[in-house]
C-alpha cells in the first residue's frame with residue numbers, strides 16, 4: 504500500500520451566513536421611506552449617537568421607527584424576509600423573528616460608521632434606500648479573530664476561496680436588504696460621493712431581531 508494513496512475529505516463547519524433579499528421595483532417604497540426619514544430628521548435634528556459620527560454629519564434616528572405606521576410596508580417586507588430565513592434555518596414554527604428596534608442612518612459625504620456589533624439580539628439587518636456611487640460600502644469582518652493572528656501565505660494573483668476570506672464588502676444598492684448575525688462585526692466606509700445635496704446621501708434603515716413566541720390568538 505502506498506501511503507500517499509489516501510482518501511482526502513474536506514469538512515467545513517461553523518460558517519457565517521449573510522442573507523440577501525432584493526426587492527424588485529423598490530422605487531415607490533424607497534421614495535416613501537426617504538420622505539418619512541427626512542421628515543423624521545427635521546423633527547429630531549440631533550438624532551442619537553451610535554456607530555455614526557455626528558461630528559461628521561452622520562445622522563442616526565431614534566430606535567423605534569417600526570412602531571410608526573409610516574414604516575409598515577418595510578416592516579411587512581422584513582417580516583416576510585425573516586420568515587423565509589427562519590424556514591431556511593429550520594427555526595421553530597412556534598416562534599417568529601420580530602423587530603425589537605429599528606432606526607435610520609443618513610450619511611452625507613465625509614461620514615462613516617465605526618465597526619460594531621448589535622448586542623442583545625439574534626439577527627440584524629440593513630435595507631438600502633438611497634446610495635449614489637461612492638456612498639460607502641459595508642464591511643463585515645471574520646468573526647473568528649484567532650484566524651487573523653497568523654495568516655497563511657496564499658498563491659498570489661489567485662482568488663482566495665470564500666472560506667478563507669477575512670472580510671467581505673458590499674456596495675449599497677437601493678432595494679437590497681442584508682440579514683446578518685448580530686455578533687458579526689461590521690462598519691461602513693466613508694461616503695465619498697461627488698453628488699450634490701441629498702443626492703449624495705447614503706440612507707438606510709437598520710433593525711434588530713429576536714425570536715419571540717407567537718401567541719395562540721395570533
Ligand SMILES: [Fe+2]
Pocket residue numbers: 554619620621689709
Ligand atoms: Fe450595525
